[in-house]
Amino acid sequence: MKFIILGCGSSMGVPRPDGFFGNCDPNNKKNYRTRCSALIKTTNENILIDTSPDLRQQLLKQKIKKINKVLYSHMHGDQTHGINDLRSFYINSKKQLDVYADKYTSKYLNSTFSYIFKSYSKEYPATLKLNKLPKKIFTKNNNKKIGIQSIMVEHGKVKSNCFIINKKLAYISDVSKIYNKDHKYFRNLQYLIIDCLWYNYHPSHFNLETSLAVIKKFKPKKAILTNLSPVLDYKVLKKMLPKNVIPAHDGLTINL
Numbered sequence: 001m002k003f004i005i006l007g008c009g010s011s012m013g014v015p016r017p018d019g020f021f022g023n024c025d026p027n028n029k030k031n032y033r034t035r036c037s038a039l040i041k042t043t044n045e046n047i048l049i050d051t052s053p054d055l056r057q058q059l060l061k062q063k064i065k066k067i068n069k070v071l072y073s074h075m076h077g078d079q080t081h082g083i084n085d086l087r088s089f090y091i092n093s094k095k096q097l098d099v100y101a102d103k104y105t106s107k108y109l110n111s112t113f114s115y116i117f118k119s120y121s122k123e124y125p126a127t128l129k130l131n132k133l134p135k136k137i138f139t140k141n142n143n144k145k146i147g148i149q150s151i152m153v154e155h156g157k158v159k160s161n162c163f164i165i166n167k168k169l170a171y172i173s174d175v176s177k178i179y180n181k182d183h184k185y186f187r188n189l190q191y192l193i194i195d196c197l198w199y200n201y202h203p204s205h206f207n208l209e210t211s212l213a214v215i216k217k218f219k220p221k222k223a224i225l226t227n228l229s230p231v232l233d234y235k236v237l238k239k240m241l242p243k244n245v246i247p248a249h250d251g252l253t254i255n256l
Contacts, residue, residue, distance in 0.1 A: 001141040001256045002041040003169055003191075006058040008248035009033030010197055010229040011078040013054065022230025030234040030249035034058055035078045036173045036227055038193075040148070040165060042141035047071060047148070049163060049171060055082030062251065066092075071133065071150070072101040073173060074160035075108040083113055083128075090127035100133040102152070104159055133161060151185060153178050156204025168256055169193070170220075173227050176204050178214070186218045191254055196225035196247075198232060208232075208240075215245060224248050 007013075014033040015021045024031035034054035040047040045068040052058065059067075067089045073079055089097050101109060109130060110117060119125040137148045149164040154177035162172035169191040172178070178186070186192065192215060197205035205227065206214065215223040225237070226248040237247045 003254040004039040005252040006037040007034035008226040024233045044140045050079040051082035053081045055085045070099040072105045075105040096129040100131045189220045192220035192223045195227045198229045
């Protein structure tokens with residue numbers, strides 16, 4: 001089983017659409033960041049986390065020919081606006097693709113992309129089926145049952161969901177607060193992939209100081225910082241981090 005970070009950039013990516021690299025060295029390929037999406041790849045299924053606006057580019061780069069289901073973390077555009085690119089998987093299978101979202105995200109998706117979930121004509125049928133995101137969803141890898149647990153966190157003024165795969169890896173791409181009652185789920189994991197927007201305080205994201213404090217508290221074997229803005233150059237950031245912490249880069253693959 002593999003976990004692939006398809007994109008690790010903040011809401012406008014690096015460089016931004018206007019070409020702005022900020023502090024990032026354009027000569028380092030690891031500073032080219034698309035918006036946050038990830039893939040859980042088992043022997044049975046490909047499960048996508050979020051549909052970033054860069055999804056088409058991400059799927060082509062990683063040669064992903066199949067998506068079986070999609071889990072949404074939250075309703076923001078940098079996590080949802082690539083949703084149209086899922087249509088190709090409907091064309092291949094002639095079956096609606098199951099997507100899972102919490103009530104806030106479901107309401108947003110239904111109102112913004114109603115044509116995707118309802119058939120308005122024979123030529124343009126509904127391509128996706130919207131389901132309630134359960135607390136636990138299951139898949140299989142080499143006939144072994146794998147649990148994916150969703151846990152709600154705060155992300156500024158909205159709620160976001162993070163995902164814990166097989167009690168080994170947690171993916172927390174957008175977070176400003178993890179509730180105390182849920183801390184037990186994040187302790188002593190093999191991998192913790194966590195939001196780290198920049199150096200300064202931000203009301204909706206962890207900054208470097210907060211991310212490192214959370215990593216120290218939860219004690220994963222390895223931590224990976226994601227949702228990185230143009231403020232954070234890969235090499236500069238890497239030099240500042242403890243040995244068990246690294247910045248993410250697009251395409252980073254973890255074998256579980």
